[in-house]
Amino acid sequence: MGDSKLNSDIVVYNILINGAGKCGKVDIARVLFQGLIDKGLQLNVRTYNVMISGFCREGQLGEAKLLFLKMDEIGCPPDNVTYHVFLQGCLKNKHYDDVKMLLQEMDGRGYSLDASTLSLFIDHIAAGLLDRSMLKLLGKLVSKELMDHPRLCT
Template sequence: MDLFNEITRKWLKHDVVIYSTMIQGLFQVGRCGDARKLFDEMHGKGQMPGQLTYGIILEGLCNNHQIEEALSLFHLMGDSKLNTDIVVYNILIDGASQCGKFDIARRLFQDLTDKGLCHNVQTYNVMISGLCREGLVGDAKDLFLKMAESDFPPNNVTYRVLLQGYLKNQYYDDIEILLHEMYGRRYSLDASTLSLLLDQITAGLLGNPLLELIGKLVPKELVGASSFST
């Protein structure tokens, strides 16, 4: 803040990059009101927010559980060019889902189709994660299958998200199939998914024969930290 204010004292002007950096920093320390004031100041001084700045303020609001404020700003922008970017929708869909407003996330997902905008891999991943969080694993699986037929097939993150959804919701029927698909695509497990799998095996909810397959999906950097090293 001292450096930011020094710019004015030296008769220099703040530009979009400086404003964006400060707004992001304020959100990171939870000063949402100050961040929003700075955004309004920037707008008032004729520094029009670009896609980056717009994304920063929406993500900052969502990360601080102010989804209603983020949606208010989104609707205020209306049909502007800023609201035709898939990144903006991904931020809001994820933010609404994380804040327990999954009905809003679903509407935004449908809004993309209505506006003729294409979902990308991140959009699908965010929705699959939200569906699993809501316990709608069947719907998550359907979206996963739809994604596989789209121009944006599932990636490593998609498989991990769906696998975690299966595990957390005790939806065990398709876990082995999913693991075999991951192995076939040369995907790997991350630490959190691996931990969930091992916990379920230890609890007797998954069979020990899966250990060999799981071991093939563990990246080298995780081997030393897992039970596969013993």
């Protein structure tokens, strides 16, 4: 991007990082992400979410976890979307070590599960990949709106 005015626009970087991650070019996404830090640009929660998503998509859960943990340290706490992205990455990659901790943190922060993340949990529990004892914790994280959704009741 050289010295263009777009060079300092975090939104443009978020789009580029997201696109690179979705195309399986997580190394390019990492270079762009690091470039933001090197330029002293303020990273936002969206920037972290797209980078964590890219790492998860490529099965690099260790890298995703490092970024996830770094967010609180630098004063950019994970939001509900961050938890969904990281939880889905853990489930899809069968990396269950941190799932319970993430669910407990979500509960402590007052976050809830979205339909796609809940569906993944149910699939993994039904397949015997996760302990059924998770159902109680999951129940605490399902929003009233989701429970009242007519499609879930049919």
